Amino acid sequence: MGVTKHDQILEYIETLPVGEKISVRGIAKNLLVSEGTAYRAIKEAENIGLVSTIQRVGTIRIEKKLKENIERLSFGEVSKIIEGDILAGRKGLDKILKKFIIGAMTEENMLRYITSGSLMIVGDREGVQRLALENGAAVLLTGGFDVSEEILSLADEVEMPIIRTTYDTFTVATTINRAISDQMIKKDIMTVEDIQTPIERTVVLGVKDTLEDYQKISEKTGFTRFPVVNKTNRLVGIITSKDVVNKQATQPIEKIMTKDPRRAKRHMSVASIGHQMIWDGLEIIPVVEDDLTLIGIVSRRDVMKAMQLAQKQPQVSNTLSDQITDEVIEKDSKGLSDMPDYSFVVSPQMVNSMGTLSFGVLNQIISTVAKRTMRVKYQRNSVIEQMSLYYFKLIQIDSEIDLKPRIIDVGRRSAKMDVEVYIDNVIVAKAMIVCQLMEQA
Numbered sequence: 001m002g003v004t005k006h007d008q009i010l011e012y013i014e015t016l017p018v019g020e021k022i023s024v025r026g027i028a029k030n031l032l033v034s035e036g037t038a039y040r041a042i043k044e045a046e047n048i049g050l051v052s053t054i055q056r057v058g059t060i061r062i063e064k065k066l067k068e069n070i071e072r073l074s075f076g077e078v079s080k081i082i083e084g085d086i087l088a089g090r091k092g093l094d095k096i097l098k099k100f101i102i103g104a105m106t107e108e109n110m111l112r113y114i115t116s117g118s119l120m121i122v123g124d125r126e127g128v129q130r131l132a133l134e135n136g137a138a139v140l141l142t143g144g145f146d147v148s149e150e151i152l153s154l155a156d157e158v159e160m161p162i163i164r165t166t167y168d169t170f171t172v173a174t175t176i177n178r179a180i181s182d183q184m185i186k187k188d189i190m191t192v193e194d195i196q197t198p199i200e201r202t203v204v205l206g207v208k209d210t211l212e213d214y215q216k217i218s219e220k221t222g223f224t225r226f227p228v229v230n231k232t233n234r235l236v237g238i239i240t241s242k243d244v245v246n247k248q249a250t251q252p253i254e255k256i257m258t259k260d261p262r263r264a265k266r267h268m269s270v271a272s273i274g275h276q277m278i279w280d281g282l283e284i285i286p287v288v289e290d291d292l293t294l295i296g297i298v299s300r301r302d303v304m305k306a307m308q309l310a311q312k313q314p315q316v317s318n319t320l321s322d323q324i325t326d327e328v329i330e331k332d333s334k335g336l337s338d339m340p341d342y343s344f345v346v347s348p349q350m351v352n353s354m355g356t357l358s359f360g361v362l363n364q365i366i367s368t369v370a371k372r373t374m375r376v377k378y379q380r381n382s383v384i385e386q387m388s389l390y391y392f393k394l395i396q397i398d399s400e401i402d403l404k405p406r407i408i409d410v411g412r413r414s415a416k417m418d419v420e421v422y423i424d425n426v427i428v429a430k431a432m433i434v435c436q437l438m439e440q441a
Contacts, residue, residue, distance in 0.1 A: 005031070005033050005037050005041075006037065006040065006041050006044070007290075008031060008033075009027060009031060009033065009037070009045075010041055010044065010045055010050070012027070012030075012031060013041070013045050013050050014050060016061040018061055018062060019060055019061060019080065020060060020061040021058055021059070021060050022042060022058075022059045022061060023058070023059065024038045024039045025038075027041070042059060046059070047265075047267045048267065049062070050062070062077075073096065073097045073176075073179060074093065074094055074095065074096055074097065075092060075093050075094075075095055075096075075097055075138050075160075075161050075163070076094060076161075077179075078097055078119065078140070078163065078176060078179075079163045081175055081176065081179050082140070082163070082165045082167060082175055082176070084140070084163040084164055085164045085165075086161055086162070087141075087147055087152060087155070087161075087162040087163070087164050088147075088151075088152040088153075088155035088156050088161065088162045089133075089155035089158070089159055089160045089161035090161065091156075091159040092138060092155075092159040092160040093161055095117065095138075095159075095160070096117060097118075097119055097138075098115065098116075098117035098118055099115070099117075099118050099119070100120075100121055100140075100173065100176055101114060101119070101120050101121065101137070102121050102122075102169060102173060103120050103121060103122030103123075103125060103132075104169075107127055107128060107131055110128065110131065111131065111135070114131065114132055114135040114136075114137050115135075115137070116135070116137070117136065117137070118132075118137040118138075119137060119138045119140055119176075120132035120137050120138070120139050120140065121140045121142060121169055121172060121173060122139065122140070122141065123141070123142055123143050123145060123169070124141075124143065124145040126147075126148060126151060129141070129147065129151050129162070130151060130154065132160075133151070133154050133155055133160055133162075134158070136158070136160065137160065138160045138161045138162070138163070139155070139160070139161075139162045139163070140164075140165065140172060141162060141163065141165070142165055142167060142168055142169045142172055143166070143168065144165070144166040145164070147164070190269065190270040190306055191267055191268060191269055191270065192265065192266050192268045192269075192270065192273055192287055192298055193266035193267065194270070194306070195270060195298060195303070195305075195306045196264075196266065196287045196295075196296040196297065196298045197296050197297050197298070197299070197302070198295070198296045199294060199295050199296050202227070202297050203217060203221055203223065203226055204226060204227050204228070204229050204294065205217065205226050205227075205228050205229075205253050206229060206230070206231070206253070207228060207229070207230050207231075207236060207237075207253060207254040208252060208253075208254070209252070210249065210250055210251060210252055210253065211247050211248065211249050211251050211253070211256065212249040212250065214226070214239060214244060214253065215244075215249070218241075224240060224241040225238065225239070225240045225241075225283055225284050226238070226239055227261075227284075227297060228253055228254070228257045229294050232293075233293055233294055234288075234291065234292045234293055235263060235286050235288050235292050235293075235294045236254070236257075236259065237253075237257035237258055237260070237261060238261040238286065239253055239256065239257040239258070240258070240283075243256050243257060243258060244256060261286065262276065262280060262282060262285050263285060263286050263287070263288050263292075264285045264286070264287045264288070264298060265287070265289075265290075266287060266295065270303055270306045273285060273298060273303060274300075274303040274304070274383070275383050277300050277303060278383055278436050278438055279383075279385075279436065282300065283299060283300050284297050284298065284299045284300070285297065285298050304381075304438060321364060323349075324350070324361060324364045324365060325364075325368050327344055327345065328342050328344050328365055328368045328369060328372070329342060329343050329344070330342055330372070331343055339373055339376065339377060339405055339406070339407070340376065341402055341403060341404050341405075342369050342372070342402070342403040342405075343401065343402050344365050344400070344401050345399070345400050345401075346395060346396070346398060346399045346400075346401065347397075347398075348397060351397045354394075355396060355397050356395055356396055356397070357394070357396075357399070357401075359389075359391060362389065362391065362421070362429060363387065363389055365401075365403070366387070366419050366421070366429075366433070367387070367433075369405055369419055370382070370384060370405065370417060370431075370433050370435060371384070371435075373405040374415060374435065374437065378410065378415075378437075380437045380438060381437075381438040382415065382435040382436060382438060383435060383436045383438065384433060384434075384435050385434045385435055385436050386434040387431055387432070387433050387434075388431065388432045388433075389429065389430075389431045390429060390431070391428075391429050392427065392429055392430070393428040395421075395423065395428055395429075399423055400423070401421055401423055401428070402421070402422040402423070403420070403421055403422075404419065404420045404422065405417055405418075405419045406418050406419075406420075410437075413436060413437055414434060414435065414436055414437060415434070415435050415437060416433065416434050417432075417433050417435075418430060418431065418432050418433065419431045419433065
């Protein structure tokens with residue numbers, strides 16, 4: 001089989017030097033492909049760590065790193081993020097940033113905060129610049145000031161970079177903090193690769209095996225679902241107990257298996273795979289490479305355990321979704337159907353430019369209330385399948401809203417409810433929700 005345009009683009013991106021800027025239009029023009037094909041390939045390159053989209057810089061080719069180092073930010077990457085000039089100490093660009101310090105105090109007081117691998121953000125203060133370099137810290141010079149030859153020579157000697165930017169201290173500190181936070185969030189998100197059963201411990205069947213082989217392996221392992229591969233170990237199907245009912249023992253697997261099954265990639269989030277498994281009623285999903293080579297499986301039980309574990313772990317860096325969820329408070333009073341009501345105070349980061357609660361944030365708040373309601377009432381986790389949200393009145397900043405959930409109907413695998421939103425006992429929004437219920441792991 002020939003190389004696809006998608007693969008050609010990925011191979012081309014790999015040949016680009018680190019730091020090269022990439023655009024959809026440029027890729028499409030250079031490789032004579034559509035912009036849609038270029039966009040999909042660039043997103044895949046970002047997923048596998050070949051490129052990164054950096055605020056105020058764009059999409060650039062990066063050094064592919066191991067996942068466990070994703071939270072580490074080098075001084076060279078910092079310079080790209082803030083659009084800085086490297087004045088000296090280039091040999092230290094690959095060193096890792098451990099923390100940053102704002103040089104706004106006396107040198108005597110500052111010394112206790114300077115550690116090896118830190119970044120001193122300072123203006124035109126030569127004494128602070130020297131103090132930082134002598135104690136193993138890099139220097140980020142804000143305001144576009146010049147640096148003396150003595151300081152430049154010292155930076156080269158200790159191999160710690162001096163980076164200059166025209167932005168002010170607040171802007172660069174905020175930008176660096178955002179970059180660190182973004183990378184920590186990516187690290188915290190659990191992926192299929194974290195929980196999959198590797199191919200070495202995965203029981204598989206070949207297309208030439210028979211139903212009799214399936215029955216023997218099933219009796220031996222106690223499992224009833226197996227991926228099916230061809231002679232080159234590429235996934236071609238999956239076989240379950242439903243497929244073998246009333247079939248002859250001599251029939252080959254390829255005649256009775258389910259072809260083109262759902263499959264996962266190692267970079268996919270556990271949450272997205274869990275939703276897919278619940279939606280389609282799947283017990284296992286094979287994990288494959290881009291060319292469909294089987295590299296393992298992930299089971300529903302593994303997904304449920306991972307999601308439950310993630311809920312119990314403290315977050316290293318909270319997302320906006322985490323902040324919203326944390327601020328939804330259960331009230332002491334009981335609402336309709338003997339269920340607790342909830343409250344939420346609209347904070348500044350939750351509003352749009354008009355100063356009213358964002359529609360997306362309100363959606364997240366109501367989703368949180370719906371999921372908590374199912375856990376309280378039925379001890380079941382759930383996934384929102386459908387929501388119709390009616391926004392009657394705009395909700396202003398600093399408003400305290402009350403949310404009143406009511407369960408309408410519950411089945412074995414799904415539930416329906418409505419959630420009404422009030423301010424001072426006046427209804428301002430209402431949502432009708434259908435959610436899928438997770439089986440307990």
